[in-house]
Amino acid sequence: xxxxxxxxxxxxxxxxxxxxxxxxxxxxxxxxxxxxxxxxxxxxxxxxxxxxxxxxxxxxxxxxxxxxxxxxxxxxxxxxxxxxxxxxxxxxxxxxxxxxxxxxxxxxxxxxxxxxxxxxxxxxxxxxxxxxxxxxxxxxxxxxxxxxxxxxxxxxxxxxxxxxxxxxxxxxxxxxxxxxxxxxxxxxxxxxxxxxxxxxxxxxxxxxxxxxxxxxxxxxxxxxxxxxxxxxxxxxxxxxxxxxxxxxxxxxxxxxxxxxxxxxxxxxx
Amino acid sequence: xxxxxxxxxxxxxxxxxxxxxxxxxxxxxxxxxxxxxxxxxxxxxxxxxxxxxxxxxxxxxxxxxxxxxxxxxxxxxxxxxxxxxxxxxxxxxxx
Numbered sequence: 603x604x605x606x607x608x609x610x611x612x613x614x615x616x617x618x619x620x621x622x623x624x625x626x627x628x629x630x631x632x633x634x635x636x637x638x639x640x641x642x643x644x645x646x647x648x649x650x651x652x653x654x655x656x657x658x659x660x661x662x663x664x665x666x667x668x669x670x671x672x673x674x675x676x677x678x679x680x681x682x683x684x685x686x687x688x689x690x691x692x693x694x695x696x697x698x699x700x701x702x703x704x705x706x707x708x709x710x711x712x713x714x715x716x717x718x719x720x721x722x723x724x725x726x727x728x729x730x731x732x733x734x735x736x737x738x739x740x741x742x743x744x745x746x747x748x749x750x751x752x753x754x755x756x757x758x759x760x761x762x763x764x765x766x767x768x769x770x771x772x773x774x775x776x777x778x779x780x781x782x783x784x785x786x787x788x789x790x791x792x793x794x795x796x797x798x799x800x801x802x803x804x805x806x807x808x809x810x811x812x813x814x815x816x817x818x819x820x821x822x823x824x825x826x827x828x829x830x831x832x833x834x835x836x837x838x839x840x841x842x843x844x845x846x847x848x849x850x851x852x853x854x855x856x857x858x859x860x861x862x863x864x865x866x867x868x869x870x871x
Numbered sequence: 872x873x874x875x876x877x878x879x880x881x882x883x884x885x886x887x888x889x890x891x892x893x894x895x896x897x898x899x900x901x902x903x904x905x906x907x908x909x910x911x912x913x914x915x916x917x918x919x920x921x922x923x924x925x926x927x928x929x930x931x932x933x934x935x936x937x938x939x940x941x942x943x944x945x946x947x948x949x950x951x952x953x954x955x956x957x958x959x960x961x962x963x964x965x966x
Binding site: 643644731732733734737754755756757758759760761762777778779780781782793795800826828832833837838839840841842844 | 879880881890924925926927928930933934935937938953955956957958959960
């Protein structure tokens with residue numbers, strides 16, 4: 603414990619007292635780095651809790667600015683920050699909560715050109731994106747670089763979470779081989795979302811990340827957790843590894859990142 | 872007794888908002904045909920030319936049918952079928 607200050611020992615005392623964390627675990631958390639895709643409904647709570655937990659370095663990517671309709675659920679932002687970049691707003695909120703944490707912002711759109719270069723500096727990735735092209739880009743990039751990631755998604759009253767450990771379990775393409783064509787699945791703007799739902803899902807994503815850092819407990823590897831807020835039900839479905847998966851099988855057919863945006867738009871329904 | 876079919880959020884507007892509907896036993900593809908008769912439009916959202924779409928998964932109880940007998944998987948009285956499509960969520964389209 604000698605390289606924690608007294609104030610830090612006090613700050614993390616409720617962690618340190620847990621046998622599963624302890625001083626050793628808290629050091630692992632401090633030395634960890636997590637990249638969060640999106641400073642929206644999922645990225646805000648996930649990043650907020652990981653900041654509180656004392657994760658040493660957090661990267662957060664978003665090119666959007668805050669709109670008043672975001673504030674019903676995106677809890678790192680506030681009314682006086684409307685119009686500000688979400689990444690900047692999240693950074694200031696997180697740093698105010700815990701000055702031990704270094705927050706790095708990425709205000710460029712994630713693409714096949716920059717994602718590899720960004721994620722190489724991080725240990726774990728959280729996908730809190732809101733669109734399929736990014737979701738598949740993150741999956742493929744993480745599989746290709748063997749980076750664990752926690753995928754979360756939400757719609758109306760329902761959320762899904764799974765944790766992907768490349769080379770040791772299925773990937774997102776084993777679950778859903780290819781993205782739906784544009785327009786077939788409604789977005790939250792069209793379908794609505796209960797504001798607290800991403801809070802639950804984002805907090806579950808943060809929980810998975812902390813267990814990965816600590817190497818404790820059971821993670822959602824090979825399982826899809828489905829939460830229904832209306833029914834207050836949690837269901838786990840098994841995700842088998844697809845032996846013919848285009849990206850994580852022994853003979854992958856996708857060996858480089860694709861321009862998914864174009865790919866999704868040209869497919870007619 | 873019939874088969875309990877769990878309808879996912881994005882398709883509930885085709886089932887008058889119902890989250891669960893009953894269907895007759897048979898193969899998965901017959902079950903989808905049965906749903907289509909009662910809830911027109913649902914069939915093509917789930918399948919295309921007799922095949923389940925690649926962004927939709929169907930679970931018989933908790934098993935993915937791709938690893939059972941796919942569209943030909945037999946569903947019996949008392950079974951539960953869940954239709955789980957990929958969702959993306961959020962509305963900040965510019966990540």
